[in-house]
Amino acid sequence: MRRQTFGQQLLRTKPISGGEQGDDHELKRSLGLFALTMIGVGATIGTGIFFTMVEAVPKAGPSVILSFIMAAVTAGLTALCYAELSSRIPASGSSYSFAYATIGEFAAFIVAGCLLLEYGLAASATAIGWSDYLNNFLVNATGWKIPEILRSPMIASGPKGLEIHAGHFNLPPVALVIICGFLLLRGAKESATVNAVMVSIKLIILTFFAVIAFSGFDAANFTPFFMADSVKGPGGMSAVTAAAATVFFSFIGLDTVATAGSEVRDPKRNVPLGILAALIIVTVFYLVVAVAAMGAQPASKFEGQEAGLAVILQNVSGKAWPALVLSGGAVISVFSVTLVTIYGQSRILYAISKDGLIPKSFHAVSARTRVPVNNTVIVCMVVGLVAGFVDSTFLWDMVSMGTLVAFMVVSAAVPVIRKKHVDPSQDLIQDAGGFRVPFGPYLVPALSIIACLYILKDLSKLTYWVFFIWMGIAIAGYFIYGMRNSRLNINHEA
Numbered sequence: 001m002r003r004q005t006f007g008q009q010l011l012r013t014k015p016i017s018g019g020e021q022g023d024d025h026e027l028k029r030s031l032g033l034f035a036l037t038m039i040g041v042g043a044t045i046g047t048g049i050f051f052t053m054v055e056a057v058p059k060a061g062p063s064v065i066l067s068f069i070m071a072a073v074t075a076g077l078t079a080l081c082y083a084e085l086s087s088r089i090p091a092s093g094s095s096y097s098f099a100y101a102t103i104g105e106f107a108a109f110i111v112a113g114c115l116l117l118e119y120g121l122a123a124s125a126t127a128i129g130w131s132d133y134l135n136n137f138l139v140n141a142t143g144w145k146i147p148e149i150l151r152s153p154m155i156a157s158g159p160k161g162l163e164i165h166a167g168h169f170n171l172p173p174v175a176l177v178i179i180c181g182f183l184l185l186r187g188a189k190e191s192a193t194v195n196a197v198m199v200s201i202k203l204i205i206l207t208f209f210a211v212i213a214f215s216g217f218d219a220a221n222f223t224p225f226f227m228a229d230s231v232k233g234p235g236g237m238s239a240v241t242a243a244a245a246t247v248f249f250s251f252i253g254l255d256t257v258a259t260a261g262s263e264v265r266d267p268k269r270n271v272p273l274g275i276l277a278a279l280i281i282v283t284v285f286y287l288v289v290a291v292a293a294m295g296a297q298p299a300s301k302f303e304g305q306e307a308g309l310a311v312i313l314q315n316v317s318g319k320a321w322p323a324l325v326l327s328g329g330a331v332i333s334v335f336s337v338t339l340v341t342i343y344g345q346s347r348i349l350y351a352i353s354k355d356g357l358i359p360k361s362f363h364a365v366s367a368r369t370r371v372p373v374n375n376t377v378i379v380c381m382v383v384g385l386v387a388g389f390v391d392s393t394f395l396w397d398m399v400s401m402g403t404l405v406a407f408m409v410v411s412a413a414v415p416v417i418r419k420k421h422v423d424p425s426q427d428l429i430q431d432a433g434g435f436r437v438p439f440g441p442y443l444v445p446a447l448s449i450i451a452c453l454y455i456l457k458d459l460s461k462l463t464y465w466v467f468f469i470w471m472g473i474a475i476a477g478y479f480i481y482g483m484r485n486s487r488l489n490i491n492h493e494a
Helices: 006-011 033-042 052-088 095-102 105-142 171-186 188-215 237-251 253-259 267-296 308-317 321-354 373-389 396-422 443-456 461-485
Strands: 155-158 161-164
Touching (some): 006 105, 033 267, 033 321, 052 253, 052 396, 052 443, 095 105, 095 253, 095 321, 105 171, 105 321, 105 373, 105 461, 171 373, 188 308, 188 321, 237 443, 253 267, 253 321, 253 396, 308 321, 321 373, 396 443
Antiparallel strands (some): 155 161
């Protein structure tokens, strides 16, 4: 018997079978294709449209339309990679599990750190945005608004940078997270049913917005199309890329579909189909609503606009009731985004814990509901605290950073998993069937990585600093706890 060397420990991979059922710590396969697709749409549509245009339009102006297209193309390339990997590795954990099965344990732990940023901060950011639409709905419906001190964070972004507002606490998003927690503790199937209903309402509301907004369409709002910037140049493509980085986190719903691998019936078929179906629905609705919004309102009015789509409807129609309907729909829509994002975070932690890289309490499952109870409660506590105390301005780009890095790892894993099916000395992961990335194992993954890097280059220096600090903490956690407690940390035969 001999122990693995340090390098072998970092690069060891986990063989993953298709059936993860069978013991008291396993999840229940209860989700079909429709519910899975709705999870992807629920985690995606709403976030980018309801909130991030306020952040992205001031950066790119009318050319934000190109930002959405750029983000969609990048997400589409990566979605093809996700579809192949998920057909062969139908497990919880998404890109973490894919990295563990192909590239190695250390890379998987780094991806896990990215996913904690991606899901945890996305859930907090969307819950914060939900508060704005709830307040707009209450004002239009009753004339009463939530007191400023109870709907604004203590840590805020002001004209001069970081500001501390003592005594302020954003209560509505915390209430939303608590409600999501109770729903998730009832079971995955029950949560998915509620989500499917909310997603259907969301699509109807966004169609309603587009119809009214197009009635006030003014082509002059798209002139000049590019934002002139003396630093980045008159072409403005750097501004387009910067805005694409801001809106990119809106596509994490694709990743969320893959996190449900252990709870899906026939995952080899349904997970790839769910990913691709969600991508098509999301892209169509994003572009239609973005064009309608830009046509109905000059780019200069987006900056700092609270509940922007509702305000646009009120201005176009000259009546309060369309804004009331939109705000009410947004309250329901963003509820579903927060719900499935917290769901995705809890399932990722479940997968990491099963592998021994974090404490086992994260994969303890209720005997009655088959839900990781401790895990879900902890996630809700952290998400709620961040949403209550921190301004969402600090969160958007960090979510995009985590998402883009995870997407690049998934893309890089495709050629590796193909080799595992060719080299007989490697452990097979599932079989040779299922979805395949077109044009071979190199072209699409390479284009996906290049597109992710192109978007990453225009994120702020602060985002990079915070990301690398967080990665340092994650790496320290791996060497202190994860490597020692990994389930693959065993003696091997000489």
